[in-house]
Amino acid sequence: MAQDATAHARTIRIGCGAGFSGDRVDPAEDLARRGALDYLFFECLAERTLAAAHVGMAEGRPGHDPHLSRRLTPVLAPCREAGTRILTNMGSADPMAGGEAAAEIARGLGLQGLRIAVVTGDDVAALLTPDMKLMDAEGTLGEVGLPMIGANAYLGAAPLVDGLAEGADLVITGRIADPALALAPLIHEFGWGDADWSRLGAGTLVGHLLECASQITGGYFADPGRKDVAGMAWLGYPLAEVGADGAAVITKLPDTGGLVDRRTVLEQMLYEVHDPAAYLTPDVTADFSGVAITQAGTDRVSVHGASGHARPEGLKVTVGFAGGFLGEGEISYAGPGAAARARLAGEVIRTRMVELHGCQDPIRVDLLGLGALLTPTEGAAAPDPDWEALAPEVRLRVAVRSRSRELAETLAREVEALWCAGPAGGGGARGRVTQSVVTRSVLIDRARVRPQVKVITA
Amino acid sequence: MTRHSPRTAKLHDLASARAGDKGDTASIAVIADTREAYAAIKAQLTPERLRAEFPDRFRGPVRRYELPALLALNFVAERALDGGVNASLNLDAHGKALSYLLLGMEIELPGG
CATH class of the missing domain: 3.30.70 (Alpha-Beta Plaits)
Structure with a gap:
């Protein structure tokens, strides 16, 4: 569903319909119906959320995201009609159960034949040993002294790219680096190489900017009298128009609340980032230090200049x-x-x-x-x-x-x-x-x- | 040259801020409204000052990254979240409100 027939000007439209498990549902339906999107992704798996899913599973509840049905039901039919493919980490602690639940929802909506790629392998509990050194505290895994209930590695974009290559309409995962939900479709569409650090860094920035959904369209931003945001009850959720070089325009649908401007984009670019020149993901060490952010129209912000370096050798495991x-x-x-x-x-x-x-x-x-x-x-x-x-x-x-x-x-x-x-x-x-x-x-x-x-x- | 007593402003009048968390580490981005404000903030809003002003809050190492072209400073404070979102007894276990802790600080303005 590329918007432009000429290959060199081709852009991919990627929207984000949720920035956490408890996020609003209706803005994604709007994106699915009016967004003319190539891809729509849902980021629903915070540290806290996966932890809760492990606890729930141990108590006999499903290990996938508890809001999966509520969130997917309104978007599956419009996305199929528009040719929009969906990516999400709502598989949570049990991606296969999430995939099966999604298939059941699709059948209930008359969407027989919908192809769902389920990504597993993030559960690495069996690979851990007590002598492993903690990254975020003193000591080793064995010295934590509490019963372990789950261990998940942050996967990169590769398995999602494989799922898209197999023709999936919906890709569902467990623990994955959040930006990979947007990076994977870009790799799939533009054929970016495995060590094309600069473009992988640029695509990671696109994912990073979108992954918290409304946090770039006026959410987590409004401060009356200083940073006023109109229409907060009806914030539009964001989408990016991304070119083959990874440069992007961040925008939202017309006639939605909120705003996209230099300030919302810059605040979100630095959100949960430590060293802006070395944002570590499984796919790339992204470098946001040279990014230029320019207003390109009402609710349109152009972002370019992200770069990257070789990916880290190790994968982070929570x-x-x-x-x-x-x-x-x-x-x-x-x-x-x-x-x-x-x-x-x-x-x-x-x-x-x-x-x-x-x-x-x-x-x-x-x-x-x-x-x-x-x-x-x-x-x-x-x-x-x-x-x-x-x-x-x-x-x-x-x-x-x-x-x-x-x-x-x-x-x-x-x-x-x-x-x-x-x-x-x-x-x-x-x-x-x-x-x-x-x-x-x-x-x-x-x-x-x-x-x-x-x-x-x- | 006579030295006047400096004018001061709340950081909230000069900049915006956004807080995030990863485990027990808080990150707080401070973005100045103007080039002049950035210079003053960069000179005064140092990791040392954060630790001196809020010793109970910023107990671990605090690093500061500078993005002059974007008028932004990014603070990364380890062990600032009482153990993080799954361990803290703080009602705001994520430390979402920490951005406004910084925005309440006073900054001296040049040429006062």
């Missing part, structure tokens, strides 16, 4: 460990002395957790609205009592992480008990317990990781 349980409880106080009553409530919880329930895990007490987000758990500076006294309303939050589910549940219950047994006028108590996963990273020799592609037909 290892998830059962990290116990996060117990949280909240309750609100209003009017005169609100903060003092919230503080008292927090002290009551702390005392009962330690002295009655024997809790030895760290407990965090926050007065939401009075500095909770920006203060660390330990060693926070003492709050300003005068400022606290002025607070018209305060929400207390108490949190604990514990190996014991019972202790986490106890904290949530203790906060709820403040309805009656706490300071005067406490309202809106809530408690909840979340199973948590601790993640660590190690490097693995890429030769040991063998991605596989299996095509199934709806």
Whole structure:
């Protein structure tokens, strides 16, 4: 579905329909119907999301993304009609189950014959050894001392390119480098070489810019009075028009909310990047340091000058460990002395957790609205009592992480008990317990990781 | 030449910022509105100042990358997220709000 018949001017249109598992659904349907896209991708697999999928699988739930059906159902038919091919990591902890679920959805929509390429091989739990050195902490894998629940290597674009070469309408993966969801179609279309570092770097930038979806069209950006964004309730999700050299124009559909300008593009280019000259992916060490960003029209921004160097030898592996349980409880106080009553409530919880329930895990007490987000758990500076006294309303939050589910549940219950047994006028108590996963990273020799592609037909 | 006491501005009036996380490492990009603002911010918003002003928050190494053509500085702070999104007790376990911690800082303006 190239837009231009002349080969040298050919551009590929790639849209991004989701930037995380919980993202909005309707903007992708709009892209599928009106975008005249060659490719539409969905990035739905944050560290936290894959960790949650492993926990869910261990408890007997499907290991693929829980929103897969809700997200794919509205786009499969319009994409097929427009000749738009879909790529996504919604396979999560179980890509094959994700592929089968997608095939079932396609059949239900009357889309028999839809070809789905399932990429597996990112699960490397069997290849890990306790002596492997941690990348993001001191020590070795064996010294983490918690039960491992999953280990997934960041795959590169190659298996997705294979899936596209096999004629897949939909490519579904587990853990993969996010930008590869856009880089793979570019390699497939333009035939970029395996060591064409400059173009691989440019294609990686396109993927990186798009992968958080609305974060380049006004989301995670709006700041009223300083950075105003019109139509935030109806943000258009982004698409890129990419040329054979990897230069691109980032834009969005007309008559959608939000904006694409130099500022949104630059903020997103640096998002979650460490050294801008060495953005490490399994495909390339991308170099964004020489990128030029220019406004090319309303909601159109031209990006060129990304480059790259040889890819790293090792693949990053995220290892998830059962990290116990996060117990949280909240309750609100209003009017005169609100903060003092919230503080008292927090002290009551702390005392009962330690002295009655024997809790030895760290407990965090926050007065939401009075500095909770920006203060660390330990060693926070003492709050300003005068400022606290002025607070018209305060929400207390108490949190604990514990190996014991019972202790986490106890904290949530203790906060709820403040309805009656706490300071005067406490309202809106809530408690909840979340199973948590601790993640660590190690490097693995890429030769040991063998991605596989299996095509199934709806 | 008389030296005037410097004018100051909130970084929020001079720049934008965006925070991201990878594991226990926070990255915060600061993008100046103008070339003049970039020069002042580059001179004053150093890793040393971040660690001095927020010692409880920035406890590990802080690196700064400079992108002068784009008027941008990129800060990378290790061990700044209480263990990261799956381990922190902070309500904002991702450290999404850290961009606005920086934007609340004061910057001296030249020629005050």
